[in-house]
Amino acid sequence: MTTPTWVLVAGVAVAAAGIALSAAPRGLRAGLVLQALGVALIGIAGGLVLIDGAGVGSQFGNGLGPTVGVDALSGFFLVGVALVSTPALLYARGYLPGSHHAPAIAATSGVFVLALVGVVVARDAVTFLMTWELMSLAPAVAILLTSRTAETCRSVLVYLGSTHLAGVGVWLSMLTLAHLGAFTDPHALAAQPALVRSLLAGAALVGFGTKAGLMPLHTWLPRAHPAAPGHVSAVMSGMMIKVALYGLVRMLFEWLAPLPGWVAPVLLGAAALSCVGGVLYALMQHELKRLLAFHSVENVGIIGLGLAAALLLADAGQRQLAALAFAAAMLHTLNHALFKSLLFLCASSFQRQVGKLDLDRLGGLLRTMPLTGTAFLVGAMAIAGVPPFNGFASEWLTLQALVQLALHVGGGGTVMGALAAAALAATAALAVFCFVKVVGLVLLGAHRQKAVASSREVPASMTGPVIFLAGLCLAIGVVPGGVLALMRHLSPYGPLPAHTLRITLAVPGSGVFAPLAVAAFVAGCTAALQLARRRAGATAPSPMWICGQVPDSRLAWTSAGFTKSLRLVLEVVLRPQRSVSVERQGVIVHSSVHESHVPHLFDTLLFRPALGAVLAANRVLRRMQSGSLRAYLAYLLVTLAAVLTVVRLGVR
Amino acid sequence: MRGDATAVAFQFAGLALAPLVPGMIQMVKARLQGRRGASPLQPYRDLRRLWRKRVVAPHDTTFVYRMAPSLSAAALACALLIVPFAGSTNGWFGSDMLVLVGLLALARFATAAAAWDPGGGFSLMGAGRDLMFSVFAEPLLLLAFVLVALGAGSTDLVQMVAAAGHAHVASTPAHWCAALAFGLVVLVETGRQPIDNPDTHLELTMVHEGPLLEYAGRDLAMLQWTAAARHWLVLVLAASLFVPLPLTAPANVLALAAVVTAFCVAVAFVETSLAKMRILRVPVLLGIGIAVCVIGLASWIGGGAT
Structure with a gap:
């Protein structure tokens, strides 16, 4: 076995030990350090392969048995995973203790990081899809361990729904490619009709694009990331969407060639x-x-x-x-x-x-x-x-x-x-x-x-x-x-x-x-000017100029105020909404409330109508599920009759 | 041609000569308005006066506020040392047009962030508007650059300047569209009317001047030099990219001086004859510039790329 292989195996083993240790009540900090160490080793292994250029382990295969390997592209993403996850796991050492379910979250984050590694080193469709699903599910577990408010649950639901949508594309494209033997034979796809190649490319774009957060398939991203615990959200935003891009890169630059x-x-x-x-x-x-x-x-x-x-x-x-x-x-x-x-x-x-x-x-x-x-x-x-x-x-x-x-x-x-x-x-x-x-x-x-x-x-x-x-x-x-x-x-x-x-x-x-x-130059020039500025004498303090008024924290500028000019210019596109309610008795105003927000148009114009249509279709279909035994028997009979007719007519 | 001694000398001279440009514009403007006006050297007198003063800063400000003037001045100085002269540049920082865009963004980031530190409403109003303009001005600048680069076949400023001298580039409609768009960029970056009024003393209407409101002494001197350097940068670029100048050292500098002076007169003329626009109309104007660039692109494709 070569050096990178050893380092990689050692890294995975150390990280796995770290996961086990961090799940124990007293081993939280030590477990997180072990996890970080293991991930760092994995990153070093990836770096060695990246610099050397020669891959280790298996090549991509069309089989279904578990195979793993690292080539330069995988090595690069392993380095990325390590550069993000090692600091994030070390950060969790200070961040997690004291929060609810800290050991469980620590173990979940370790599993999450190993799942990312798994997707990157997988060399067959089944391992890839298994680790892909694990990578998608682990953050959902971490989010639910952190908080179970109605809003969080809804975010997780949207996240899992989008993951399913992504999953359809990913599963379809990966399994079809394995079926056609395109992982090993670069010419396998060229023999297929253009429609098949277009469908495959479309499935890959939707699948990996959703997970990567490409517009207009991004709607889960701004919901799920803020809900996750700090270090998990860092890895999600830093690396999970990048691993989706890894899949997209493999598809576009290796497997789907020639691209439509x-x-x-x-x-x-x-x-x-x-x-x-x-x-x-x-x-x-x-x-x-x-x-x-x-x-x-x-x-x-x-x-x-x-x-x-x-x-x-x-x-x-x-x-x-x-x-x-x-x-x-x-x-x-x-x-x-x-x-x-x-x-x-x-x-x-x-x-x-x-x-x-x-x-x-x-x-x-x-x-x-x-x-x-x-x-x-x-x-x-x-x-x-x-x-x-x-x-x-x-x-x-x-x-x-x-x-x-x-x-x-x-x-x-x-x-x-x-x-x-x-x-x-x-x-x-x-x-x-x-x-x-x-x-x-x-x-x-x-x-x-x-x-x-x-x-x-x-x-x-x-x-x-x-x-x-x-x-x-x-x-x-x-x-x-x-x-x-x-x-x-x-x-x-x-x-x-x-x-x-x-x-x-x-x-x-x-x-x-x-x-x-x-x-x-910029640093040196700035430093020189700062020195020159100091030589003018001590800085004299002064109040801020607001036309002679007394400063009041309630007059402080807000996010909405600072961006107002742009919001007004882009009103047609953004369609901001505002409402003002004034409570008055006679002529005296007691209070006034001003509310404004910019709706997320992809949700209101695209996803909500789509969701509504699906639900409406479901309502129609639900009538078939009456719960009455006779109805189900009738369905069986009709299906049987249809199948027999088809067979009799000889349609294949 | 890189590392030419005369080019380096002129680039450094540019650092010193930059305040002359706003001084000249102010003088011509005063004459056009029937006033005698100050000498073109007035910006230097202002800088000397400010440099002698102590720095005054609002309470509770951080290093972000204190460093912003130095950082913006340093970024603009670096940008000025990239712009080629007489067909060559020093090779220290490179000669790429996109680096200029980045350095301008750095200066903008520094001054706009510093406006938040004292947190005064006037500074923030100006900073927010300036950034809003930049959202439209930056693609405009880039498209103008791309149109010139199409003719030059490179994004290297030295080659882009050299291409302006070739008749087959300078005569394409794409080049003229780029020139028109760059004219708008000049107005935005220098903060001149009809985009912004540099002479205003009413805080509510300030755009570029707004974030400078709290600064005094040497800080203000650096920021005023930065504004002057921005004038120098865009006018010299406009002259080099869109006017076919000779590329040998003495002739180039004389011609450049003449063209920049002419541009100063033109800016002063525009400023005298046009009132300041409503702020929300400015993006429309810049949008028209972007449309012009798209037309330029179409004409380039239609004309058959060389």
Whole structure:
């Protein structure tokens, strides 16, 4: 057995021991540490395979017996799982003790992480589907262990319903592929009629797209993620939706080849919708975790743009640029996993110290929780896509891929590339808008309630993991070329050109981008100016200028106020609702209540009518289930008669 | 051509010359309005005055507020050092157009986030509106860039500038559409009328000036330099990308100076002749810009890409 195999087996064994230990009442902390250690070992094994490029274990097979193996793509996702889950499990060490069912939640989260690993290393359809279902069910268990309010139960119901929808697509496509032998024979599908290939691709897109949270199939995501316990929500948002993308990548780039022509443009369209729609709805949210969940939709969209660009460029014969687009998508996958889990963990710390995460009721947390606050600020800047953090590096690459699509694939490629690039630019601007709002409302300004003013920094077990993740966000942002070099075996289109992989990034047909130099210059220049600023003398304190009024916390700006101009501009699309009720006696107003919210139109216009139609159909069908024995006998008789008639007539 | 000594010299000179641009616009505007107006050197006098003063900051602000002016100035300085001169640039930070978009976003993030720290309504109103404009201005900027890149065959600014000199690029309708769109970007980024009124003293109508309201002393000096640098950046880019300039060093700089001066006069003229728009109309204007870009794209495809 090779080194990666040993490390992987050892990692799984240690993690399994950790799960068993954490389920014991006294072994919670030690169990979580063991789990984290095991997952870290698994990640190291994945990293070894990723760097080496040579796979270990079995190849994908069409059989039904359990087989496992790791190739470069699996290795990459194993590294992602480890980079997200290890800090999350260590974080749980400080987060879980004291909460209800802590041992059960700890064990469930370990099982969840191992299920993610299982999906990634599965090498046959049955193992894949089994671990896939386990991966879907584990978070539902964790959510229900945490809270059983009516709202949570409803979220879990919607989550499980969507999982079933995803499951249909995944099961259909996986089992059909195994049946046709397409896992081993790349030419097996080419022999099939176009309709079969289209149906397969459609099933895969719906199945994996739902789980990944692509619009318009994302509706479960903003419900389920906020309800999960902190460290589980970090892994869900950070890695579970990425594992769905792993499946999508396998489908689109390996198993479904040759792809029907409509797949790439449809993916591009759905991805662009996810980007802009996800961030737009995120901007209108008032609850931090729900807002972050909508941002996952946005980022899956950005990754989807990269994947679609890779498919389109490869179709046009631009394999080198396709490799670049693919690398952009993979880098963004890793980056989003890091900064999103960072943000979710920080949000859970805030929740632990403050109670609720209503954006309009926080404020000033950077002063009371400086470490978590600073890490959150780093995550916010990374997800907003500003240099020198990792979000910018991968968004830059994705934008490059789209612009290159416009430049090198004439006609439709030009239009699709340019418009998708414009959509990504709008997304980036909206993300800046959104995270300026979040940073302002959560970290800055005056405390908006007593619980915030009296909050304290969380213990080191909860700050350490987020600082680690924040450090990674900065490191990847500064040397993305180094990370891309480690990922060179990943692309199905051959390695990236060597000069992209240096400290500077240079895409063929683009200018050079030197992230390290930009970061060093901006940091150095800022430091110099800060020094110059200090030399002017001590800062004089002053009250804020509000036209001479006395400052009043009730006049503090809210989330809705900050985004009002955009909401008014996009009223036609967003259809915000507001109601004002004034209670008065005579001419004296005693109280007035103003309520406004932005409805989630995908729910009100798409899912609710669809659900209504299904329920109406069910009501019709229910009449058949009268409960009367005679009716059932009649059904039997009629069916028998029909079957006999069919057989007699000789229809096969 | 990279690392040319003259290009580097001019890029650094740009850092010092940037305040001249708003000074010139203000002077021409005053003349157009029948006033004598201040000298174009007035921004330098303002900067000197502010630099001598102590910093005043509201109570209970964090490092986000204190660092924002330095960070935005640093981001813009980096952006200015990327814009090529005389057909070349120093190769330190690269020469890619999309990096400029990122650096502008960094400066915007810093100042807008800082507006939340004192939490004053006027600052936040301005910041929110500025960010709202950017949601429409950023795709517009990108589409304009893409249209130019289509002609140049690259997103490298050096090659894009070189392509502006080729007749077969400069004569395409796509290039003109890009120029029109970039004109709107210039107005948004510089915060000039009809988008925003830089001379306003009414807090309720401020957009770009709003987040600067609480700053004083050296902080304000840095932010004013940042605003001037943004003028320099977009006007120099507009001149380099859309006017066929000679690419050799002395001729390029003289021609560039002339064109930027002409653009200053044009901006001053627009500002004198147009009233400020209603804020909610601005996205419509920018949307028209985006539509123009789409037409440019269509014309590019129809015209048969070279």
